[in-house]
Each structure stands twice: as structure tokens, then as C-alpha cells.
Amino acid sequence: MVNLNEVSLFAGAILxxxxxxxxxxxxxxxxxxxxxxxxxxGNLFLILFGFAFSYFVFGIVLMFVVALLVRxxxxxxxxxxxxxxxxxSLIWLLNAGFISLVRFLFLPFTRSSINILFYRLLGAKIGKNVIINTTCVYDAHLLEIGxxxxxxxxxxxxxxxxxxxxLIVAPVKIGKNVSIGQYTTVLPGAVIEDGAIIGAMSLVPKFKRVKKGVWGGVPIRRIK
Structure with missing residues (x-):
């Protein structure tokens, strides 16, 4: 018997x-x-420089094309x-797929400022002096960072x-002066209040409200 869900997801993947x-x-x-x-x-140095510079131009254009298409x-x-x-779910699949083009082809080679520009183009609300050292930001249009x-x-x-x-979709809100450690995962619906510090390799569960303080663990718990 044909599974219609599998057929629709397969069709979405081909598209x-x-x-x-x-x-x-x-x-x-x-x-x-x-x-x-x-x-x-014909100058080897200029050719090599041109290759690198052309790749950067490709990445920037790709960012804007994807963001324009999505919005x-x-x-x-x-x-x-x-x-x-x-x-x-097909809409979500297309969104994730298009953004993955930038995530895998360009963002790993850029600075935080380029990442932030891309997430803002997608609709993220990101404050001043924010540093994002990861390319693993999904559903950026639902993200807010103070x-x-x-x-x-x-x-x-x-x-x-x-x-x-x-498929559960919910915004993630991160307040001001928040620090989230390496390899930490923040799940949908989480609210991290101003001044919270979350240790490395932690897990913030769905719809968890994290108040000011030091947190860590899987799932997170208050340390102090």
C-alpha cells in the first residue's frame, strides 16, 4: 500500500x-x-586571488537569493x-533545504557578522554586539536575540x-547578555531570560523558561 506521506515528502525532496x-x-x-x-x-597570483574572491561573491549572492526567495x-x-x-511540512522542507545551501556552502567560511546578516535577512531579530559562532540556526525567522x-x-x-x-514549530527567544556554550542545543519554544549563562553541551528543552543564573546539563538545571 502506498504511503501518501512518504510520497509527498519524496516529491518535496525532488522539487x-x-x-x-x-x-x-x-x-x-x-x-x-x-x-x-x-x-x-594569465597571472597565477591574480587567478588564485580571483578564485577566492569569486567564491566570496558567490556566497554573498547566494545569501541574498535564498533570503529573497524565502521571504x-x-x-x-x-x-x-x-x-x-x-x-x-513541505513548506518547512523547502525552507530548511534552501537555507542549508548557504549553511553548508558559505557560512562555515565566514565571520559572525556575515552569519548575523544572513539570519536578519531571513527575519531574525538580533540586537547589538551579538556574536553567533554557529551555523546551526534553524527557523531563523522565529529567533530573537537581545x-x-x-x-x-x-x-x-x-x-x-x-x-x-x-511537526511542532515555535519561536526561540534569547534575552540580553546571555551566554550559550559550545554544542548546546536550544529547542523550540525556549525562553532564555536576560543574564542567563548556559554551559557547554547542555540541552534546553522545548518551552523551557530559563531565568538569570548559571545553568548546565542534559536537560539543563540551575547550577547557581
Missing amino acids: LYIIGSFIIAISLIPSYFLFMQFLKT LFRIRLMPGTYKIGGKE DNSVIGGDAAIIGHSAEGNK
Whole structure:
């Protein structure tokens, strides 16, 4: 017997690969013509420099193309509970897939300021003097981070959770002067209040409210 959920997800994956290929191709056009100008010089140093610079241009263009596509066509989910296999889960799949193009092809080679620019383009509300040392930010349009907060390396900020045949989507709010350690995972619906410090390799459960203080563990608990 054919499983309609599996068929719809498979169709969504095929659509994602097709559209993703077009996105990459479009983003490569400026870089291609730029690199050809360096190639014409015949100077090895300039050619190598041109390759690196053209790659950077590709990444920037890719960022804007993906953000424009996601926002223009509203390829993102608002908070709620959805059925996996329904049209909403396909929208989420496309959103995650398009953003992954930037996440894997460009963000690992950039500074925090570039990451923040991309997340803001997607709709994240990010304050001043924020440092984000991770590319593992999902559902950025549901993310809010206050001033002077730090997200450690490879921490994961996630605005969705797949449970059985349900997809739960909820915002993540991180206050001011918050520190989140390396490899920590923050799940959907979490609210981390101003001044909270969360140790490395911790887990902030769904819909957990974390007050000011020092926290750590799996799941987190107050240390002091």
C-alpha cells in the first residue's frame, strides 16, 4: 500500500533538488564572469586571488537569493502544530533545504557578522554586539536575540521539533547578555531570560523558561 506521506515528502525532496540547482546556478553567474576576468590576466597570483574572491561573491549572492526567495514566496512556517506529510511540512522542507545551501556552502567560511546578516535577512531579530559562532540556526525567522549575547561554537538553535506524525514549530527567544556554550542545543519554544549563562553541551528543552543564573546539563538545571 502506498504511503501518501512518504510520497509527498519524496516529491518535496525532488522539487527541492531542482529548485536548489537553479539557485546555485543563478548565484554562480556573477562569480563566473568575475573569475573569467582574472583568468584572462594569465597571472597565477591574480587567478588564485580571483578564485577566492569569486567564491566570496558567490556566497554573498547566494545569501541574498535564498533570503529573497524565502521571504518573497513566504516559504516559512509560523508557530503551530502541523501534520508531517501535509503541505505545511513541505513548506518547512523547502525552507530548511534552501537555507542549508548557504549553511553548508558559505557560512562555515565566514565571520559572525556575515552569519548575523544572513539570519536578519531571513527575519531574525538580533540586537547589538551579538556574536553567533554557529551555523546551526534553524527557523531563523522565529529567533530573537537581545543585545550583547553570545552563541557558542556549534550550538544549535532550533525552532521546530518532529514528534511522531507532528511537526511542532515555535519561536526561540534569547534575552540580553546571555551566554550559550559550545554544542548546546536550544529547542523550540525556549525562553532564555536576560543574564542567563548556559554551559557547554547542555540541552534546553522545548518551552523551557530559563531565568538569570548559571545553568548546565542534559536537560539543563540551575547550577547557581
